[in-house]
Amino acid sequence: MLQIQTINFLKILKIHNNKIWFDKNRRVYENAKTDFETLIQQVIDKHAKKDASLRELTAKDCIFRINRDIRFTKDKTPYKSNFGASINAKGKNAWDSAGYYFHLEPDASFVGGGLYMPPKEVLYKVRQEVDYNFSVFNKIVTSRKFVSMFGGLDNRSEFSLTRLPKGYTPDNPASKYLKLKSFIVSTHISDKELIKPDLVKTITTAFEALQPLLYFLNETLKKVE
Secondary structure (H helix, E strand, O other): OOHHHHHHHHHHHHOOHHHHHHHHHHHHHHHHHHHHHHHHHHHHHHHHOHHHHHHOOOOOHHOOOOOOOOOOOOOOOOEEEOOOEOOOOOOOOOOOEEEEEEEEOOOOOEEEEEEOOHHHHOOOOHHHHHOOOOHHHHHHHHHHHHHHHHHHOOOHHHHHHHOOOOOOOOOOHHHHHOOOEEEEEEOOOOEEHOOOOOOOHHHHHEEEEEEEEHHHHHHHHHOOO
16 A cells, blocks of 8 residues: 555645755655555565566666656656556566556556557567467457456557558458557556555556466567567
């Protein structure tokens, strides 16, 4: 579980997103960061019993900095109003590996993961594998456990093409998946759930539902190397 003070810190930071306020409240931030790290380490330790690829990871390997990169954006607010952790055997910034993700943000927290906006050559290989082994892929993404947890793969416009890639026809049974530019899922976690003692179980249960898809994707990505 998380402390209510951690959630409150992020709520207030969203309102007072400036260096002066942050410096005055640095101790509160450090406590919130430690609280989040503790949670992520507990999640890693528990789920590593099911996914051996996570056994060497620590929370610090997975958590993103709270500072925003403001070099190429008009929005110059210096801090994120969330904590995020990418739990990935190849590292939190890996572009060639699918992984788990937990996002902590008041009223907008979620758990999920997958393969996010991979390079063209990686995406090409994933689409090929989905096409060639569609029966295996389809069984994963239509399983009761997967659908009840996530509803399905995220096919919003920012993650999907309007037309099929070259080489595929509309009668292809995998057509709706071949349009995807990312293979990701998520499920919302309420603020009430964040402070419940079974939060680690809530997160790792979602990870268990996601794990077969990650295995399919990562086995595919090994062929890209």
